[in-house]
Amino acid sequence: MKEDGNTPAGATLVVTVRDALRRQIQSGEYKPGDRLPSESRLTQDFGVSRTVVREAIAALRADGIVEPKQGAGVFVLPAAETSLPFREVDTARVSSIIEILELRTALEGDAAALAALRHSPAQEEAIIEAYHRLTELSRAGEPTSEADFAFHLAIAQATNNPRFSEILQLIGIAMIPRRMLAKEAEVAAAPDYSRMLEQEHGAILAAIQNADPEAAAQAMRQHLKNSQTRYRQQLRDARPTP
Incomplete structure (x- = not known):
């Protein structure tokens, strides 16, 4: 191979x-x-x-x-x-996806801050590799969910507090909801989406590399809040017109 x-x-x-x-x-x-x-x-x-x-x-x-x-x-x-917790997340329901994103915003903001302070050179390398893989797939218009999960998990591991990565592992790939969308490849191939994905994750990586916990937390929370906004818009668009 x-x-x-x-x-x-x-x-x-x-x-x-x-x-x-x-x-x-x-x-x-x-x-x-x-x-x-x-x-x-x-x-x-x-x-x-x-x-x-x-x-x-x-x-x-x-x-x-x-x-x-x-x-x-x-x-x-x-x-x-x-049969673990979070396995029953109904990813077909946008409201369920938003619940997970709200949890992740609270959890991963602190994780990014701790990663900025505590990461080892090897852990920083793992985050960089995951980011490059995510960017490579995004630019190629390929599905990015598994690479996205790997990026966030590498940050959680860089906190050197195993509880952060344990929770992400419990949530599993359901924490990247676009994987469940039937048209994930079509979404990933959209140029605007690809650039946004690269910029948001790049800001998180840069803050961690700069050992700036406040910037890392802000970048992570903004990224996840942006995801919430996109899915909340889906909820509004799905409502029947009076």
Whole structure:
């Protein structure tokens, strides 16, 4: 499996690695409680970048199949543990999406501030890699939900308070509601949307790199409030005309 950075095949690589790992887990090659191979080993086994491996693991984690333990690795969850809080979020209802965004605004604003103060060089690199992957997919007009999730999760991990990332993992990929839209690829391909996505996430990254907690919190909250505004507009547009 070879990775070609000049094509929008990165998303396909993420899906390929994710599905291969899922099959290995379902077949019993990795049993509940087993630790998955290290990130470096998976990059060698699949012939892909670390970013692809991280996004594939993030997707499995979002589906409740694996669980990361800080400093220990990524472990396979028993099937009974895959029924987690937030799994019943009704992403078909805009009001439910807004509820999650309100929670995220309160949570991730503080997470961004702490990440700005506490991140290590390795954690900063992980955030940068996630941002570049998100930007690459956005500019290519490809779906960006999994890359978006990876970006926000990398920031939560950079707080060095594992509770932040635990909550995001509980919410899972449902925290990126556009993934549930039937026309996600069409939304992602809109030039204005792509520029907005890049600018909003870029402002968060810049503030964290500058070790500016106030700017990081403001940029994160503004990004999520902008998302709330867009979905509230959908609610208004969906109301029948009197």
